[in-house]
Amino acid sequence: MDSFHLLYLLYGGNTVYRQEAKFSILSALREQRVPGSFSITLMTDEPQAFEGWPVNVIPLTTNILAQWKGANSYTHRRKACAIAAGVLLAEKTIFVDTDTVFFKDPATLFERVTDQQYLMDEFEWTWAEAKLRADYVAFSNELIAKGKAPDDGLKLYNSGICGIARVNAGVMDKAIELIDEWRDHYLRLHTIEQIAVSFAMGDAKVVTANDCVHHYYSKKRYHHTMNKGFFDTYGEQFHADLPTLSATVPVHFPQPSLLAKIKAQPRLIAVEKAFRPAAKLMIQGGKVSTPDYLREYCRDALWRRAIELLQQKHATTRQIEHLTKICIEPSQQADFKTLLNQRP
Structure with a gap:
């Protein structure tokens, strides 16, 4: 015992x-x-x-x-x-x-x-x-x-x-x-x-x-994404290095820096108030700061949540296209549209 x-x-x-x-x-x-x-x-x-x-x-x-x-x-x-x-x-x-x-x-x-x-x-x-x-x-x-x-x-x-x-x-x-x-x-x-x-x-x-x-009971979707990224990368079979490797996953889901928030303000001013929560997530997804192997997982989690919020607000195709141009870097817009097309 x-x-x-x-x-x-x-x-x-x-x-x-x-x-x-x-x-x-x-x-x-x-x-x-x-x-x-x-x-x-x-x-x-x-x-x-x-x-x-x-x-x-x-x-x-x-x-x-x-x-x-x-x-x-x-x-x-x-x-x-x-x-x-x-x-x-x-x-x-x-x-x-x-x-x-x-x-x-x-x-x-x-x-x-x-x-x-x-x-x-x-x-x-x-x-x-x-x-x-x-x-x-x-x-x-x-x-x-x-x-x-x-x-x-x-x-x-x-x-x-x-x-x-x-x-x-x-x-x-x-x-x-x-x-x-x-x-x-x-x-x-x-x-x-x-x-x-x-x-x-x-x-x-x-x-x-x-x-x-x-x-993290109130932030499950984001931590589930990081967990998946970790185990997709390192596997679920235990080995001696796995505990140390787990330190590469942030304890809290990464938030944008104060500087990033300030830089995002001009873009958000051009967004309708109802769509701003989604717009913030769209911008944050493109700038999320995590280890390289987790970046795409975390980005997509933020974008999926943004898409859900847009659906809840009944955003039209034209409105979403407008937000995409404002909030998503040109090099990432195709990736965002791929997620958008996966929605039910």
Whole structure:
């Protein structure tokens, strides 16, 4: 039994999420300063995809995944069940969502997990703030009606990182009970799982991990593009150089420099206000600063998003042609039009 381990959950056979998991694991290995300071456990229904990887694989069967989803078919219940099972395997467990990149040594995070203290990704809002949100109203009203509403000061956390000492394993059993109790709210509140974990932790001390990790849940399309570029270039089979090579992928998707933004202003002035968000992405795509092997991947991701925005605004063919001439360098216009012609 290990003292400390990172825990991942991967299922469904989707290449995008497999590459998320692999890249996250590589970032953890890259940042690890002391060999053996922690191990990595992966619960997955595709163990063959991780042959040769330095992880402890726990195969998941269809039956286990069905059991974990529960009688009410809530997908994210599986995460709570994985943590509940994984926390028994080591003195300290840190569950990591696959869409997470480490930029500091994960060993420092284990120092924050104690018998009296939990670790979560980041603080989101207090219950006083949450209950005023439109997606929380029905949920809050039910808790009030049943006399189960928490104190307004209860803090709700994102559970992209969830660190628990084995001595506190019971907190996840409590969270699963709450998930099942709140079954009527799954459709409106997709984050019931992390709300349940925050409720189960109650007024215990919780510290955050977001100074060591980038949880890119709101920027998935761009990170998926970079992950694909990386694995297209270097392959998915593990070898000793792969963690170091992963450092060539930016932790955050590259943003244009201040100078580039200033230079873009004259072109944007000539663009209708409704189309400016798309125009910014069109310009940025042509100037994106990344390693050579990623440049085309990142450029195309920005351009595809720009095209989506133009479609949402019902831009005409003539309007798109005008924007292309203004925002895309002449040498790249044919590439942009190729993407444009691929749209559904």
